[in-house]
Amino acid sequence: METTLCEEIEKIQITKDVPIPTKKQCHLLVENSYKNPITGRKLDPNAPNGLYRKMVNECKDIQKELDQLAKPKDAPYKPELDIYEDTHKKVLRLRLRNALRKALRPILNHRDTLENRIHYAKVVRTYLNHVQSCIHSSKQNPLKVALFEEKEGHLKEMIYFDRRIGSESVYGTAYLNTGKGLARVLKFSIKIMSDRFTSEVDLLKKMSQLAEKGTSPNMPITYAVKKCITPKDMTLLKNPSAIKLMKTGGYYVVLNELANGDTHDFFKFTYTNREYESVITQMLFALQAFHNLGYVHNDAHLGNFLWHKISPGGFWQYQYNNTIIYVPNTGYLMVLWDPGFAKQKRLPDLYPNIDFYRTIRLLMSISTSKYYQDKNMIGIDIEALRPFDKILYTMISNDLVKSSFIKTFIEVFDNLKLFHHIYYKNKKVNTLPPNSVILNKIPYKL
Incomplete structure (x- = not known):
């Protein structure tokens, strides 16, 4: 470091x-x-x-x-x-x-821009370059676990497992992690998951590439993936911090960027309609970018969207064919997460619009769902939801399976003018206010 x-x-x-x-x-x-x-x-x-x-x-x-x-x-x-x-x-x-x-x-300030996120990923990867694949008991605190690198014949602690996020699950266990020494400023999340989930790991890498190549900012960045086959540290057997996989082996160590939380946490507060329009549009555009990989997410619930607090200001521009869509940066960046149930689009009865349908319906149900009320979530303003409700209605009317989400999204712009804080440009019109600041010179692809 x-x-x-x-x-x-x-x-x-x-x-x-x-x-x-x-x-x-x-x-x-x-x-x-x-x-x-x-x-x-x-x-x-x-x-x-x-x-x-x-x-x-x-x-x-x-x-x-x-x-x-x-x-x-x-x-x-x-x-x-x-x-x-x-x-x-x-x-x-x-x-x-x-x-x-x-x-x-x-x-x-690594969350503020996509460029900073990419730069931060490079710094973390340099730090992780020689980290071993298997987790050991910490030398400084034997009741904790850590990742090491071997240097001059000695093991050196490089990554601390500060605390577990959530509970141990068959689908993986997540942790909050930091580096050591000066590298304590490096914070990220590690997910320990069985090596049976190879397809999920591969998809996370593909999602990360969408972000790092500048195709979509609404994808998570994966810093590194390590695979532990057989652990050699026998002290793990008696270590209370070591989960079963750490003791038996056959697991992935997936190091990802750390978000502020998921949208279950995000919607515990009220926002302006401008913020709602920006956040929901980003969530839907994240799904669109994921579908472009050839997959249906198949698990687009609100816990699988993460958010980053960033410096507000300016507009992100996205492009679909000849239309540019301008989304205001209100200080929140939304990121799609957890492709564990994703399926290829070509499979029967799986079509991309099911992801959009589920996400919009769940957002609309926050104010009435007991599940969300028990989480102290606050319903979204009806006026802020109106454009997305219209998109959903239009897609259903045109046969949800066959209709295109993004085309319907643009139709709502062009014909109904229901959006008040998101703008667009095509060959005929440009609704972006004068002197607006564009944050990305090259539009993100939809």
Whole structure:
């Protein structure tokens, strides 16, 4: 992890292209503008964006910071040289802190954009590069479990299993996990599942590729998949934190990005109609992207949609044929999850629209369902549901099996104008408000 952060810091302009000069070196630069006072190499003072101009600006910035830090204070007098040395060290510390913040920003804010999510995945994969496939008892806390890497003949703990999410299930057991040391900033979820579920693991990888290739932001990213055949750590047999699969072997360790929760949690609060339209549209577009893989999800209940809290603002653009659909980023990114019951579309009696039908019907039933009321979920405003109710009605009227969800979605736009916060563009019209910010230059595919 330390190497990765250093590599990020080296990319920062001031530490790579423009080294921080000392006061003396700034004076030398003024005296001889044709010579680099740090390296002794030639400089071209006339180059518009050359190193000379950058170093001059750097010297000016440093002098401003030194002047600010060297203002008189209620402290014993110090000679000018001592003041300069003290304040110069402060400047260096401040700039190192800012460099670290810049390097860590994509990690700490990794949910904010698809680009940050992809960058974060690369950082996690670098950290996981040599992690072993089988889980062991923790060396630091023998009552806990961890993943290790073998380094110079010794096992080194790399991933902690902080706590279990939910209960042990035949379909898998999920955990909240973190790295070790500096890598504690790396947080993700691990699912332990039997190696019988190969098709689900393969589908998770395909879903992850949809996100990482920029096809759909509404897919989960899988960081890595490890397969443990036979565990060698016999202490697991008496470890209370070890589930049965960890003791017997024959399991997958699937490392995924960590969401804020599922929509059972999300709909425990009320939102604006703009937020509802954005969230529900994302859920349906996630299903559409999944169907493009050639599968029906077949289990599209509200617990299988995850949400990420992100910075709000701007619009995501999606494309279907010649129509662009603009979905507002209201601060919530929705992601489809758990393809464990997915089936190929070509199988009899399985058609994609069953996923849309189930999702919309469940959303409409939140206010009346005892199951959802027992979870303290709050019903969605009728006006916010109206466009989706109309989509469902139109699809049923046109024979749900044969009709196309996305075509019906666009028809509701074009003919009924029921959406108030989602916009579209085709050859005839563009309803997007002027000066709107588009978040992705290349539209996501539907």
